[in-house]
Amino acid sequence: MKERISTLMDGELFEDESEALLSRIKLHPEAKHEWQTYHLIGDVLRQPDHISRDISAALRERLQIEPTILAPQSRVSKKIRYFAMSAAASLMALALVVWMSVQVGSEPAAQMAMQQQSSAVQTASYSVSPSYAVNKGMDDYLMAHQEVSPSTDVAGAATYIHTVAAR
Amino acid sequence: MKPRIFLALAMLSSAPGVMADPARQDDQGWLKTMAFAAHLTDYSGTFIYQSGSHVEISRITHVSDAAGEHERLEGLGGERREIIRNNDQVWCYLGDGKVLVKKREGGGAFPALLPEQLSALNENYLIRQGEEDMGAGFHAHTLIFQPRDNLRYAHKMWSHSDSGLLLKAVVLDEPGHVIEQYAFTQLTIGGNIDRKWIVPDKSPDKLLDKSQRQQHQQHIVAAPGTTAVAVVSGWQVGALPDGFRKILEMRRTLREGKAPVTHLVFSDGLAGISVFIESLANKPEVRPGLYSQGVIQIYSKIVDDNLLTVVGEVPPRTVLQVAESVYFGGQ
Incomplete structure (x- = not known):
């Protein structure tokens, strides 16, 4: 049933098949739920702004329900099932990217640094590098700082990401 | 894990200075709980870090046992980038095969969030609790640190409601642009955590298998013993x-x-x-x-x-x- 709905969503069913499936969906509450879920996925892909905050929980649940394919199947249905699973999995990533992009400013850090420095008290000119990856020896300072900074206390090893990201 | 958190909470409630202002106590209490959770909780998970166009996906593991704290951060994708900490010793594997062995200074006593630091916090930030939310499938409390001037960034933190563990964090500048953020996409708290990577001894020779040891001898740049x-x-x-x-x-x-x-x-x-x-x-x-x-x-x-x-x-x-x-x- 799931893969039939998925195929229907993709517009890959013949008209009579679609009608038959739609009337079955109306009769079966479980299929109706499935139909709604697929539409939710579609909606989210089209309108990331209106993503539900709790969507990851619903998806996690969905991923667990999603059966693993063990039995041999026809080529076509495998492909469709693959689509259905990857849609759920990639939506997890999408939800996070959406959450991030909602809050992301477009200005790169270096540009911001330039702006902020112009409002700084100092009038000297500073050269701003986008990254210190080229600068050997910077790791030592970075690591030494992270050892003693109070922010490390809350975030733990996650603060080491700055050293990792600098590569 | 549970008794530890219990202990952490007991320590919090008996901490002097925190009781002075009931309105502030809750927010500061959360920050302290988060600090304790970061040190005492066993967890492993995957998180996404984003800063500008830079995105990193990393795996993090943290174990706290009788021998102390052990944590590992692995960059996923690309060349090997890994940082392992065993109490005050830190091993870095960064791309070029180099192994830097460092001794962490000043990291012995935790939390660094001393009472005077917490009072400084209130002078410099307006702290308030935000809406309750979800993070990595867990219920989370949110804390917002709004700076009182433009000399520091604004922070928003999502803290696991049960353990206090940090689930998400966003740093914003004055106009409200995101400077960086990270969030767990998957997180396991407690339970069976892989401990094979844990460094059992302070001597770097004993902690690695043969091939690793050879690599270690070739590339070792420094040994513990910094002062x-x-x-x-x-x-x-x-x-x-x-x-x-x-x-x-x-x-x-x-x-x-x-x-x-x-x-x-x-x-x-x-x-x-x-x-x-x-x-x-x-x-x-x-x-x-x-x-x-x-x-x-x-x-x-x-x-x-x-x-x-x-x-x-x-x-x-x-x-x-x-x-x-x-x-x-x-x-």
């Missing part, structure tokens, strides 16, 4: 940004075999600023300039015969203000 001594260095910051106080001053080596540097540490309760001063005679590899990596700014310049490097989780203007006002006042 740090509290000093009165004579170095001063003339225009210390409002709200920052000195929390440490020491003479230390960053790596064994390197000449010691002077390290001053300042904090406003949440963000830290480090000032490093070393003689140009040490031939430091760092080139002068301003560098950014997400929330962290590094500014290096030459002052007389010394290389001055300022590192902090603060806006560039704050780092520059510190750097431009450092002087040697005599001992």
